[in-house]
Amino acid sequence: MAATSSSLDVSKRDATINLGAGPSSLPTAVLLEAAQGLLDFQGTGMGLTELSHRSSTFKAVVDSAEASLRALLDIPDDYAVLFTQGGGTEQFSASALNMLSAHASRRGPAATATPTPAKCDYIVTGSWTAKAVKEAKRLGVAANVAVDAREHNGGKFGVVPPVSAWKLSSAASAEDAPAMLYYCDNETVDGVEFPAPGFPIDELPADYAERVPLVADCSSNILSRPIDVRRHALIFFGAQKNVGPSGVTVVIVRRNLIAHDPDAPAVLAQGGPRIPTTLVYKNLADNASLYNTPPMFSIYVAGLVFADLLKHGGVAGATERAAAKSGLVYGAIADSQGLFVPTVTQAAARSRMNVTFRVVSAEGTPDDGLEARFVAACAQRGIVQVKGHRSVGGIRCSLYNAVTLEQTAVLVDVMRAFIADERSRR
Numbered sequence: 001m002a003a004t005s006s007s008l009d010v011s012k013r014d015a016t017i018n019l020g021a022g023p024s025s026l027p028t029a030v031l032l033e034a035a036q037g038l039l040d041f042q043g044t045g046m047g048l049t050e051l052s053h054r055s056s057t058f059k060a061v062v063d064s065a066e067a068s069l070r071a072l073l074d075i076p077d078d079y080a081v082l083f084t085q086g087g088g089t090e091q092f093s094a095s096a097l098n099m100l101s102a103h104a105s106r107r108g109p110a111a112t113a114t115p116t117p118a119k120c121d122y123i124v125t126g127s128w129t130a131k132a133v134k135e136a137k138r139l140g141v142a143a144n145v146a147v148d149a150r151e152h153n154g155g156k157f158g159v160v161p162p163v164s165a166w167k168l169s170s171a172a173s174a175e176d177a178p179a180m181l182y183y184c185d186n187e188t189v190d191g192v193e194f195p196a197p198g199f200p201i202d203e204l205p206a207d208y209a210e211r212v213p214l215v216a217d218c219s220s221n222i223l224s225r226p227i228d229v230r231r232h233a234l235i236f237f238g239a240q241k242n243v244g245p246s247g248v249t250v251v252i253v254r255r256n257l258i259a260h261d262p263d264a265p266a267v268l269a270q271g272g273p274r275i276p277t278t279l280v281y282k283n284l285a286d287n288a289s290l291y292n293t294p295p296m297f298s299i300y301v302a303g304l305v306f307a308d309l310l311k312h313g314g315v316a317g318a319t320e321r322a323a324a325k326s327g328l329v330y331g332a333i334a335d336s337q338g339l340f341v342p343t344v345t346q347a348a349a350r351s352r353m354n355v356t357f358r359v360v361s362a363e364g365t366p367d368d369g370l371e372a373r374f375v376a377a378c379a380q381r382g383i384v385q386v387k388g389h390r391s392v393g394g395i396r397c398s399l400y401n402a403v404t405l406e407q408t409a410v411l412v413d414v415m416r417a418f419i420a421d422e423r424s425r426r
């Protein structure tokens with residue numbers, strides 16, 4: 001076959017501002033490098049996805065991605081970093097099953113033939129935690145919804161209720177304490193993010209904080225602000241927002257919470273669940289994420305994104321940029337005199353990543369027609385993917401790490417022009 005050469009055309013891409021909620025924008029420089037790697041990785045004559053996943057060449061890719069992530073998030077050695085598949089959704093089950101198995105492993109010999117299985121506590125602040133609870137219940141997990149934010153906000157998501165309103169399970173003894181406390185740091189659909197600086201760990205009762213492993217779904221805001229890994233048992237995130245292409249899910253887990261033998265009769269006797277092989281954290285950790293064929297391209301691109309972020313100020317730089325970008329957009333909303341209304345009622349819980357709002361008629365009701373006009377006005381300036389999630393409607397502008405301040409300024413320009421135009425009609 002004849003060799004071909006091509007030069008890649010990014011002109012249309014350069015004129016497009018992609019504010020999609022995920023999969024979403026990635027840095028162009030990273031994708032250009034990845035395009036080269038896809039064709040011929042480091043002069044091997046083979047594309048990255050054509051290499052053996054067991055080769056030393058690919059092992060170096062995984063090692064480098066892990067090292068960069070450790071540097072970005074200050075991940076200590078007693079935590080494993082696992083690259084796996086199945087998305088955030090698969091971690092809804094994997095997190096509960098593995099934490100329950102770890103809990104059963106910690107319990108002593110069964111005092112009764114059928115010990116009560118441990119509970120899992122959930123803080124439900126949006127659609128993704130609601131889904132995690134649904135999945136846990138489907139698997140027979142005793143899921144305790146410690147708080148459902150809808151009950152504190154007229155049936156809709158849009159607030160993070162205070163810790164004083166949470167009905168956490170008892171953690172009076174290590175045996176009876178729940179196997180985990182689960183939360184989602186940023187609810188992508190609803191635009192709810194735990195107010196800065198993050199999940200209120202210090203407000204948990206002391207015995208609870210000490211005994212109950214804390215589990216975080218950070219799929220849509222990881223690497224956009226610091227997170228204290230040491231105070232978590234498990235942090236997971238799908239890649240397709242701030243990390244890379246969909247396909248890889250990253251799990252950061254404290255090594256002493258990885259159940260050594262989930263199938264051991266003593267663990268099963270204590271209520272430990274059977275876990276599908278590819279979800280067993282021990283299998284992934286023991287095999288350095290190569291238990292089975294991993295999502296090679298996604299891991300590769302994630303590694304490039306991590307390296308790129310390290311060059312651009314790391315998480316501290318991303319935190320500053322996220323504050324500046326979301327500040328601009330929320331500023332335009334505040335200046336709209338009620339034309340744009342945030343869907344998140346609690347100002348401190350408004351997401352820096354997913355800015356959600358309704359466009360409201362002169363009568364004060366959300367107006368689909370006006371929203372369609374706003375989407376069209378965005379499109380005229382090359383801004384795409386700003387329609388709200390199908391389950392909630394409205395507008396959602398996602399300002400992930402790859403969205404620049406300059407691109408955000410164009411959005412704000414469109415918003416301000418739209419405000420002026422609409423005001424002149426009313």
Ligand SMILES: Cc1ncc(COP(=O)(O)O)c(C=O)c1O
Pocket residue numbers: 022086087088089090128184186187188189217218219220238
């Ligand atoms: C916060 C959060 N958790 C979980 C998921 C589910 O991820 P996936 O589609 O990769 O299974 C998403 C998807 O957007 C998400 O935003």
